[in-house]
Amino acid sequence: MNKIIKYVVFALVIGLSLYNAVYFESLDEHKKQQNAGVFDAKTLAAHFMASKVETLPAIDASEFLINIIKDVNNYAKSNGKKLGISDNYNFIIESNAKVVAIEDENVLIALSNSEQQIRIATDFIFGNAIRDASAVADIGNFQNTMDFNTISVELNNIVRETIIPSFKKEVKEGDKLYFKGAVKVNTKYPDLQYLKVIPLIIKFNN
Template identity: 25%
Template structure:
């Protein structure tokens, strides 16, 4: 009798213990529909949207960066005089990369139109392309990294940061390059702003290849 009583007491204690654990650590939690919707809205708001980000960045910062860009005529003259000094005088490096970036603005005269590029003469006496504006499908991080306006450390993860490059390239392909192709006829003067990545000065400076984020016929 005593043994059976002990068994029941033990079972009761175990049941109480289980109930306490379930109370402290429930298998599921019931929340109101309003609370669930609010949590979902907060999660959606926290998710990075590259389209929204680039739209604001484009209007608030990228176009305004033209004011601090290197003048194309000055840059071409420096390249012709001493290309080895361009990195130190004008370039900006990202991380440990040996490449460097330039943000350039100016006016050039169309001297060549290819399938994926438009060649501009910058100096009055030249009939050769001194700057080449890319007009085909874009890859890479030239515009994202070229201006120095964006820092990877300001983003939660590299996926968000890389998505900015993709969206910037898409935006340029959709909004800038069609205009460039429309106005690119021989002899037309084009005002432009854009970024260039220089990996090999022997080939990347003359002509300087630029990804434009602004173009306009003069």
């Protein structure tokens, strides 16, 4: 009898120990804890494109072209944004414009009330122009450059997948439109006749 009581007590002690050692949580909570601290560039990029682009400060494109051609170095240093010691300066510009020509990789447009022309890129959407021109993120807040660079990848993906296809499908010569976008200027090797805007907003005004 004593042995039976000892076994019962022993079993109860073991059971209580195991119960206290096991921690139960929902699967969702587990995933949340597991992902805590993991940077989500895709979410950041989507939030920026959905809620920040409309109010993003931009330079009038005509003013930009006049001044960048007049004095590329001083204008870039005064008005552009760059990362580190790079020669690449980035700008957010906007304007109303008219479509002049549909090219293989771009759409050539003439800015309203001027003869100035610039291109909207419709292919090869890559680089850091959107990220750096918009200041959507500060590299000082990141522990590694991979996360920071992934922001550019995700921003470019959104442009490539959601803005460019419909624009290419609808655009034709003579169309009037409004655009806002990012443009990169390399002050060491400026090629100001072939500047390309990566579009963040395109609205037809026909």
